[in-house]
Amino acid sequence: MNMSAFTGIDPFLDPADRILAQIAFNIQLPPSLHGKAISRYEAVRRHLEATTFFSDGIEHFYPQGSMAIDATISTRGTDDEYDIDIIAQLAARYRRLGPLGVLLTLEAALSDYPVEKVIRQTRCVTLIYADKMHLDVSAAFREGGTPERRSQIMHAKGPNPSADDCEVPSNAYGFAEHYKERTPVETAVTEAFRRKWEVYDRIRADAEVDEVPDQTPFVVKNTATLALQLVKRHRNITYDRKRRTGRMAPSVLLAHYAARSAVPNRTLTDALINLCNLLIVDIRRATSLGRTLVVVNPTWDQDEFTDRWPESIAQQEEFAGDLVELVTAVDQLRSGKLDPIDVPKRLRQLFGDYVVTEAIRKLAQDNGDAVRGATQSYTKTGGILLPASAVATPALASPKTASPISASRHDFFGDPV
Numbered sequence: 001m002n003m004s005a006f007t008g009i010d011p012f013l014d015p016a017d018r019i020l021a022q023i024a025f026n027i028q029l030p031p032s033l034h035g036k037a038i039s040r041y042e043a044v045r046r047h048l049e050a051t052t053f054f055s056d057g058i059e060h061f062y063p064q065g066s067m068a069i070d071a072t073i074s075t076r077g078t079d080d081e082y083d084i085d086i087i088a089q090l091a092a093r094y095r096r097l098g099p100l101g102v103l104l105t106l107e108a109a110l111s112d113y114p115v116e117k118v119i120r121q122t123r124c125v126t127l128i129y130a131d132k133m134h135l136d137v138s139a140a141f142r143e144g145g146t147p148e149r150r151s152q153i154m155h156a157k158g159p160n161p162s163a164d165d166c167e168v169p170s171n172a173y174g175f176a177e178h179y180k181e182r183t184p185v186e187t188a189v190t191e192a193f194r195r196k197w198e199v200y201d202r203i204r205a206d207a208e209v210d211e212v213p214d215q216t217p218f219v220v221k222n223t224a225t226l227a228l229q230l231v232k233r234h235r236n237i238t239y240d241r242k243r244r245t246g247r248m249a250p251s252v253l254l255a256h257y258a259a260r261s262a263v264p265n266r267t268l269t270d271a272l273i274n275l276c277n278l279l280i281v282d283i284r285r286a287t288s289l290g291r292t293l294v295v296v297n298p299t300w301d302q303d304e305f306t307d308r309w310p311e312s313i314a315q316q317e318e319f320a321g322d323l324v325e326l327v328t329a330v331d332q333l334r335s336g337k338l339d340p341i342d343v344p345k346r347l348r349q350l351f352g353d354y355v356v357t358e359a360i361r362k363l364a365q366d367n368g369d370a371v372r373g374a375t376q377s378y379t380k381t382g383g384i385l386l387p388a389s390a391v392a393t394p395a396l397a398s399p400k401t402a403s404p405i406s407a408s409r410h411d412f413f414g415d416p417v
Contacts, residue, residue, distance in 0.1 A: 006264035008186025011223060016334035017268040021192075022359040023351050024226045024268075027233050029072040029082050031197050033133070037067065037084045040135055044113070044127065048088065051109045059142065060089035060149065064172030066232075066251055069179045070221060071258075073229050074355075084135045085124075087172055089151060095141055099165040100156035102139045110137070122157050123168070140170060149173040150300050168307070174299030175252065182259035183224040193220035224262035227271040228255055230351070231326070237352045238322045246311060249319050253295055253305045254279075269334045276323040283320040287313050326350060 011021035029037065045061040048054045065085040066072040072082055094102055107120040110127065117128040124138040140151040152167035220226065231254055239248050254275075261275045286293045292310045297303035310316035329346055332338040338346060347356045 005185040005187050008188040008190075008222060008265055009267055010188045010192045011226065011268040012192050014267060014269070014334075016330075019333075019347065019359060019363065020230060020268050020272065020330070021226060022362055023233070023347070023355055024220075024229050025193065025196055026355040026358050026362075027073040027229060027351075028220070029074075030200060033082065034072075037072075037082070037133065037135075040129070040133070041084060041086050044086070044110070044135060044137065045088075047113055048106075048109055053105060054090075054109055057091045057094060058088055059091055060087070062087055062089075062173060064138070064176065066255075068172065068176035069183075069225065069255060071225050071228050071232075071251075071255065073232055082133050084133065085172075086135060086137045087140050087151070087153075087170075088137050089140050089142055089149065092141060094139075098156075098161065099154040099167060100158050100161050102154045103156055103158070106137065106139050120158065123153055123155050141167070147171075147174065147299070150303075169300065169302035169304075171297050171300040171303050175256075175297050175303075178299050179255055179259045183222050183262045184264060186222040186264055189220060189222055189226070222262070222264070223266055223268045223271040224258050224275075226268055227261075227275045228258035230272055231258075231275060231323075233351050233355070234326050235319075235322065237350065238325075241349070244318075246315070247309045250305060250309055253309070256295060256298070256305055257282075269330055272330055273327050276327045280320050280323050280327070283316050287317055287320075292316055 009017075011017040041061070041063065045058065048061075049056075049058055062068070063085065064087045067084050067086075072084070074082055088106070090102070094105070097105060103120055103125065106125045107118060110118050110125055113127060115127045116130050117126075119126045119128065121136070124136040127135040127137070129135070138153050140153045143150045143152065150169070150171045153170045155168045156162065156165040232251055235248055235254070257279050258275055261271070261278045263271075263274070266274075282295075283293055290313070292313060293306050293316050295305045297305060310319070329338070329350055333343070333346075344356065344360060347359075350356075
């Protein structure tokens with residue numbers, strides 16, 4: 001892991017960055033739930049290893065995707081549902097079962113696991129917990145003689161074997177390490193969020209019911225990851241708000257562009273806009289050539305991030321349009337061109353009712369009477385001062401009755417689950 005660090009910029013200092021950072025804070029997996037997620041995937045590993053079929057058959061069990069790069073966000077507007085993605089690297093002897101056989105066997109081994117529901121998906125088995133956390137376990141076989149940990153994951157729709165069943169190249173571990181190298185720690189960002197989480201955990205301490213073991217340290221490391229979380233959130237909310245069907249742009253693809261666009265010591269708004277613009281340019285270039293976007297894992301070119309999305313040129317152009325909408329709104333936000341009365345409404349369209357409501361509430365609380373009684377909305381330099389009307393909306397007065405936008409659940413690869 002790259003241990004170098006930069007100072008970075010505290011995202012809670014600039015007015016425009018502050019509201020976006022607070023939204024990002026509200027959609028993140030809290031450290032307490034991060035600890036619970038760690039304990040749960042370790043418990044699943046122990047359960048599988050205790051079964052007769054998988055005894056001594058699991059070589060590695062490790063997080064992939066957002067959990068591996070500390071970019072997990074809530075999948076619902078109520079900020080209470082999280083997806084955790086896990087790779088179970090199996091011994092080669094299980095390969096004889098075929099992709100569907102492996103998934104069916106994994107499902108059977110987890111069928112009596114104490115959760116609300118166990119669901120076999122096309123590339124994983126999903127455990128749904130009572131508190132709405134989802135844990136997706138993907139079975140993989142290591143490719144011998146290749147850099148760690150190039151593997152093949154199972155793909156089979158079922159319920160019967162099909163000619164479409166196959167093994168799909170994947171190097172989730174390699175990509176996570178690549179992402180961490182490209183997005184070094186920014187100490188000002190880390191420290192700002194550490195203080196935020198300390199306050200949050202003190203407030204939540206009395207409400208915690210489940211005991212969790214010593215937590216794996218969780219920090220928000222840089223603005224690149226904050227920008228990634230905001231883009232993922234906007235994707236989810238827009239997908240649901242516009243009542244779309246089919247797959248979404250996969251999170252692994254967005255993480256790839258976050259790593260590519262990462263520049264230390266950049267403001268959050270700059271990081272967010274640059275991430276979006278890099279994606280927009282590549283999508284529009286592909287469209288101009290009459291083809292869909294093709295992006296591969298930088299640590300293994302056989303692992304294609306776009307193997308199932310976009311499904312068409314129209315679909316990728318639709319997403320590019322969503323990103324243009326986000327860039328336009330963020331640019332208006334930081335430049336002061338957005339009518340102050342419209343700020344809360346616009347933010348809710350972009351990121352969902354509940355988390356924006358809570359972000360505004362928290363900012364009002366932090367700023368006290370100066371914000372609560374503000375009649376002006378922007379400073380002369382374009383800084384946001386939330387209007388009193390934003391603080392006094394019915395949704396803010398009664399967060400439990402807010403009407404959240406619930407984005408349809410998709411896994412790290414953009415598939416509906």
